[in-house]
Amino acid sequence: MKRKSITSRDVAKLAGVSQSAVSRCFSPHAKVSQRTREKVMAAARELGYRPNTIARSLITRSSRTIAVVTYSLENPFYSFVLERASRFFQQQGYHLLLFFAPPNGGFDAVLDEIIQSQVEGVLMLAITLDGEQASVVADFGIPVVIINRTVNYTGISQVGSDNYAGGFWAGSYLASLGHRRIAFLAGLPDSSTNRQRHDGFVEGLKSQGLTCHSLEVGNYRYEDACHATRRFFAAPSPPDAIFSANDLMAIASMETLRHELGLTVPDDVSVIGFDDMPMAAWPSHSLTTLKQPVDLMIMKATELLLEQINETESTPQQLTLPVTPMLRNSTRRPGRGGASGQTSN
Incomplete structure (x- = not known):
């Protein structure tokens, strides 16, 4: 019955x-x-x-649903960001729908699904868009905020960290420690975060009279970073320091150095990451890195998205938040002429 x-x-x-x-x-x-x-x-x-939330949404014409679009949750940093965003939106009475897009652009593949889902807003987490794609998204009239990527288009709100400044610090700091063969472990080559961190790094080295010793691509992935590290050290003149475009790759590099190549971090090779994901501070890693202000990023991004949802007219904003160096044990201790005044954990 x-x-x-x-x-x-x-x-x-x-x-x-x-x-x-x-x-x-x-x-x-x-x-x-x-x-x-x-x-x-x-x-x-x-x-x-x-x-019956579906019936209520038909009456109120409000789905109370936010689409979150990312390309992967392999990087624990993004799982951490997603958790913080989820908690915030739940407190505001919103539900989240999770969509995955290809890592190298390809947002078009999920755009139709998002539109058909009748979401009230879209939070893009590390999604790479070009100006034309961003314009198409904006034309649909759905409020959008991008976290941890930038796009050359002012019609969409963007919240990110000062990647250039972080890269500059990493390059100049490693040089100040006495390193002379300093390499860059790149993320996704076409991503704005990778370009900005690389450009800042190169300028930081230049300020100390150095150039980038070598570059390998790790695509922001653990396994790819392991392969990249092997390529670094298969060369006749391997690096004596590595700046990695994110923490996940930095940890992969340290694991490869220690357990495959028999090298010591930081005595043989210093390593710096970017993000300060929770495991970076674990004693087994103790990774020197650039801390992104996750809580502030989430707060600003979600505030901007809700403002656009609740107001008929809202001006998109592009926010760049400062990063903080976290000095740990994956880099040599500063000697005479070393950097000073940085934050340590």
Whole structure:
């Protein structure tokens, strides 16, 4: 026998309140007294009532849904960012839909799915767009914020870190430690973060009278970074320091150096990463890195997205947030002429 569908009217009758009071109890941020909420929730549990969010969205014309688009969760940094964003949006009464796009552009592949999902906004996490693609997205009228990527288009809000400054610090700092064969372990070559970190790194070396010793591509992936490190050290003149475009690749490089090549970090090779994901501080890694302000990035990005969702007119913003050097044990200690005044963990 088919079970009778429990409605908000049934809950209201059992709780002794109006049907509108029941609706307010299940609406995020609606005003309702604590006593009424407790009565409604007790009645809902007793009856096994579950609000129909789909039906409500048809009535209110609000899906309360945000699309999050990324290309991978292999990098723990992005899992960390996604968790923080999820918690924030849940507190605001929004649900998240997760979409995956190809790493080298290819956002078009998921754009149709996002539009058909009737989401109210889109949060792009490390998605590479060109100006034309960004313009197409903006033309659909769906609020969009990009985190940790930049695009040469002012019609979309963007929140990222000062990748150039971080790269400059890494290059100049490794040079100040006495290293002379300093290599760059690149991420996705076409990504804005990789280009900006590389450009800053090269200028940082130049400020110390050096050039980039060698470059290999790790695509922001662990296995690719291991292969890249092997290529570095198969050369006749291997590097004595590596700046990696993210922490995941830096850790892969250190693992390869220590366990395959028999080298010591930092005595033989210093390594610097970028992100400061939680495991970077683990004693087995103790990675010197550039800390991205994750909480501030998420706060700014989500505020901008909700502002665009809730307001008919909102001007897109491009925010660049500062990074902080975290000095740990994967780099040599500064000697005479070493960097000073940096933050340590």
